[in-house]
Amino acid sequence: MQELSYLSILFTQPYLIFLVAVGTCAGVYVGAIPGLSGTMAVSLMVSFTFSWETNSALALMIGVYVGAVYGGSRSAILLNIPGAPAAVATSLDGYPLAKKGLAGEAMGIATTQSVIGTVIGIIGLAFCAPLVSKIALNFKSIDYLMLAFMGLMMVGSLGSKSMKRGIVAGAIGLFLGCVGVDAQTAVKRFTYDIVYLNSGVDFTVAMIGFFGASEALIQMSEIDVKAIKQKISRIIPSWSITKKHFPLTLRSSILGVLVGALPGAGGDIAALLAYDQAKRTVKNPEVPFGEGAVEGIIAPESANNAVIGGAFIPMLCLGIPGDAITAIMISALTIHGLRPGPNLLSTTPHLFWLIVGCLIFGAAFLLLFGLTGIKAFTKIVEIPKGILMPLILILSVIGSFAIRNSVYDILWMFGFGVLGYFFKRFEYPVAPVVLGIILSTLFEDNYRRGVLLESSISGMLLSVFKSPISIFLFVLIVVLTGSQSNWYKNWRKRKDDELFAKRAAKDGQAG
Amino acid sequence: MDADTLKNTEAEIENYGGAEQAPVSLKSGERGFSLVLCLVGLFFLIQSIAMWNQVSEPKLSSAAALPLFCSAAWTILALWDFLGSLRMKSPLSGLKSFKETAKGLLGYVFPKTVVVMIAAILVYCVALMFHISFYIATPIFLWGSMSYLMRDNYVKNILWTAILIAFIIVVFQILFGVVMP
Numbered sequence: 215m216q217e218l219s220y221l222s223i224l225f226t227q228p229y230l231i232f233l234v235a236v237g238t239c240a241g242v243y244v245g246a247i248p249g250l251s252g253t254m255a256v257s258l259m260v261s262f263t264f265s266w267e268t269n270s271a272l273a274l275m276i277g278v279y280v281g282a283v284y285g286g287s288r289s290a291i292l293l294n295i296p297g298a299p300a301a302v303a304t305s306l307d308g309y310p311l312a313k314k315g316l317a318g319e320a321m322g323i324a325t326t327q328s329v330i331g332t333v334i335g336i337i338g339l340a341f342c343a344p345l346v347s348k349i350a351l352n353f354k355s356i357d358y359l360m361l362a363f364m365g366l367m368m369v370g371s372l373g374s375k376s377m378k379r380g381i382v383a384g385a386i387g388l389f390l391g392c393v394g395v396d397a398q399t400a401v402k403r404f405t406y407d408i409v410y411l412n413s414g415v416d417f418t419v420a421m422i423g424f425f426g427a428s429e430a431l432i433q434m435s436e437i438d439v440k441a442i443k444q445k446i447s448r449i450i451p452s453w454s455i456t457k458k459h460f461p462l463t464l465r466s467s468i469l470g471v472l473v474g475a476l477p478g479a480g481g482d483i484a485a486l487l488a489y490d491q492a493k494r495t496v497k498n499p500e501v502p503f504g505e506g507a508v509e510g511i512i513a514p515e516s517a518n519n520a521v522i523g524g525a526f527i528p529m530l531c532l533g534i535p536g537d538a539i540t541a542i543m544i545s546a547l548t549i550h551g552l553r554p555g556p557n558l559l560s561t562t563p564h565l566f567w568l569i570v571g572c573l574i575f576g577a578a579f580l581l582l583f584g585l586t587g588i589k590a591f592t593k594i595v596e597i598p599k600g601i602l603m604p605l606i607l608i609l610s611v612i613g614s615f616a617i618r619n620s621v622y623d624i625l626w627m628f629g630f631g632v633l634g635y636f637f638k639r640f641e642y643p644v645a646p647v648v649l650g651i652i653l654s655t656l657f658e659d660n661y662r663r664g665v666l667l668e669s670s671i672s673g674m675l676l677s678v679f680k681s682p683i684s685i686f687l688f689v690l691i692v693v694l695t696g697s698q699s700n701w702y703k704n705w706r707k708r709k710d711d712e713l714f715a716k717r718a719a720k721d722g723q724a725g
Numbered sequence: 726m727d728a729d730t731l732k733n734t735e736a737e738i739e740n741y742g743g744a745e746q747a748p749v750s751l752k753s754g755e756r757g758f759s760l761v762l763c764l765v766g767l768f769f770l771i772q773s774i775a776m777w778n779q780v781s782e783p784k785l786s787s788a789a790a791l792p793l794f795c796s797a798a799w800t801i802l803a804l805w806d807f808l809g810s811l812r813m814k815s816p817l818s819g820l821k822s823f824k825e826t827a828k829g830l831l832g833y834v835f836p837k838t839v840v841v842m843i844a845a846i847l848v849y850c851v852a853l854m855f856h857i858s859f860y861i862a863t864p865i866f867l868w869g870s871m872s873y874l875m876r877d878n879y880v881k882n883i884l885w886t887a888i889l890i891a892f893i894i895v896v897f898q899i900l901f902g903v904v905m906p
Contacts, residue, residue, distance in 0.1 A: 262901045378802045378809075382762065385799040389769060389792060396788035401780065403788055404772065431843070435836045437874055600874030601885050604867050607846060608889075611853075612897055615906040621854050624906065628846060639834060640758040654791075662786040671785060 217340075220567030224575065230273040234572050237277020238579040243594050244278065245285020245298045247602065252282025252298060253538045253645075254429055254606070257421040260546045261613035268550040268565070273572050275546060279539050280576035283481050283519050284328040284584060287511075288591065291320045300481030300518035303489035307503065307510025314506055322451040323508055324515045325584035327463060330456070331516035332577040334467035335474065335523025340570050342475070343559065346531040349683065350556035353532070355660040355667065356677050360687045361534045362657045365477030366646055368694060377698055379642050387650015388657060390415045397655075398662070410622050417545050417651045419614045419623045423630025424637075424644045425538075426610040430603045431635040437599050449585050455508055462492060462509060463516045470517035474524020476694075480537030481518035488517030523573065530554055530566060533656060538645045541652050751815035753833035759807040766800035773797075838874065845870055859905045864890055 224230050244255045255278050263271035286298030291308035304324060311320040366384035367377070393404045394414025405411040456463070466488040473484035492503075492513035499507045525536025533555040535541035547554055552562065559566050614627035634644045664674040678684045696702055773796045777789040784790065816833075820826045845866060852862040864886050871882040897903045 262897060262903055265902055376806070378806045382766075382799055382802045382806065385766075385795045385802070389795040389799060392792045392795065399780075399788045401776075401788035403776070403792060404769070427846075431839055434842050434874065435839050437838055598875060600871055601882075601889075603874065604870040605889055607842075607870075608863060608867065608893065609897075611849075612893070612903060612905065616903045619904055621850075621906060624850055624853065628850060632843065635839070636758060636834075640752055640755045642758075642762075658791045661791060665786045665790075666783075 217567055220564045221571045223568060224571040230269055231575055233270055233273040234277040234575045235579045237274040238281040238576050239583050241278040241281020242285040242583050245282035246288040252279055254425045256539050256542045257425045258609050258613045260418055260542055261616045264549045269568055276572040277576050280522060280580055284580055287324040287515055291317055300485050303485040303514035304511055307507045310506035318448055318450040319452055320511055321449045323455055323511050326451050326456050327512050327515040328519040329577050329581045330463050331467045331470055331519035332522055335471050335520040336573045338471035339523035339526050343527050343531055346527055347556050347559040350531050355664040356674060357684055357687055358660040360691060361477055361532055362653045364691050365534050366649060368476055380646050383643050384646035384650045387647040388654050391651040391654020415651060418617050419627045420630045420651050421542060421648050422610050422613045423627040424634040424648050426606060427631025428634025428638055430606040432638050433599055433603050449588055459512050462512055466513040466517040467520035470520030471524035474521035474536050475527045477528050477534045481521040484521045485514035485518040488513040530558055531556060541649050545652055751810055751813050753816050754830045756810040759803055759810055763800060763803035763807050766796055766803050770796040770800045841873060853906050
């Protein structure tokens, strides 16, 4: 009952609902415009809303998050250019459907599936977070260290060309997080007598540079790429398809929640995994995958939105982000004087339920904005990059300045932007760098605590085997790392080939 | 999200789904970037070792420990990546003359548009540092960059600039209460 009273806070402050609506609407368009992403928008929001009250800032950012994850599907279906990485899988069957003149149906399916996915994610969050929070109270420093490590590994290895590059990027992020005067020993680290660096690298400035300015530069290098447009007058939600494929929706959404709950793995990974599992499990699709199969939209769209609820679980319960956007939200909460972790739910339960409430309203507004405003959408998506990208650069400048009213922050932001440009140009992931900067304090504090408690590094490492939680986390790391190895991938390929050969033989006999 | 990414999506899904990785080729300058990263990592590793030697016991929990571990991981893995890249081919591999290689490399790493825009942003930042008003520097930057990127519509871009400046003032300055540079 207490939970319901916390949830009802939203109704006593209708402007929060309004902010969720504004955020969701903006998020849908930000996500839909190729070149703009939810991560970029939320990172800019952090700097623009830092003087706001926490609840209002969170309501707006959650709205943007929910809208942006869905928004990517619109341009994926209509233009064959996913507006966000989480919509990459959607374009594979969404665009072929649009080419057949079924863009309205495809967008209707994407909308309903995204809403269902979001709701399942919220249910997962509401039920699992309190449990995880209770377990997290028993976490030791080695457990936090392993979780932070896992987050860096996952975000680095799953989204990049190779695991090595992900770890390099994560190590660079952790190293950048060490710059400045050490809070515990007052030793100056890599400041080179530059006064600005004494307080360390500001993660918001780095975030805006890596996600905002660098993306604008990358988009400018491809300024002449033009999309093929599809005409559409209205979006048609398909309830019969929703009903028919509900088991697939449920499977994909649960997969999305689980992937989201893993530190570091986000909507893009969930969507690709869900698409893959749909390909494996749906035996006789009406249209083959890749040629306009509705299952090819249902699976990724429900999974990528279910990630939202899942990603909040480690963020709120452990202080470790589930994906790039929740990493930014950790920094937003930190700016507002809150410290996400196991105590957050017991000390500020209203905040947790406010987030749940905002997500519920976000899902409702997603349905509303997802099914309407198609004319405005086609106009906004067609705004040339030549106009959008200078605007993004200006917003990055304003955002980085807004944190401390320092012009030097603008220069640093721009420096990180250029570095991020090189990273993206040469296929190094940028998310682990930002995650590394954000996690560096948690990483270092727990490392030091662990070493001091066990008196040595070997003692700290051996303490992994002293508690069931640590053993579980250790096994999880080994399994996740193993699943990204070439050995495992080759083994799976062999297995799949055998399975397909058996199926083909069976079909041949039946024929 | 660019068109290349989309082209690679099918392969990416196969990859996530457990299929064997396709043979990888390098982008122009990718090997050089790995080497630069390795050298920068090495520089910080040397600095971290010097810091480690300066701090007093207990060294393991000192301020030098994490930077040392991070820079060591950074250097070793960047070196590993660089050595691995020596076996791969890049679009520049077949080029014989230095001039052609440099042209190919700069063409990929620094397309003209990006160089011009980086220069424009730098000039804009310097203008702000020299206390030139945000409301003067920003419209000039916006109009200039739009006109360059669109290569046309100089008059129309004045209208776009006015709309965007109005949007920035209304949304960020008035609604969000953000202090402008």
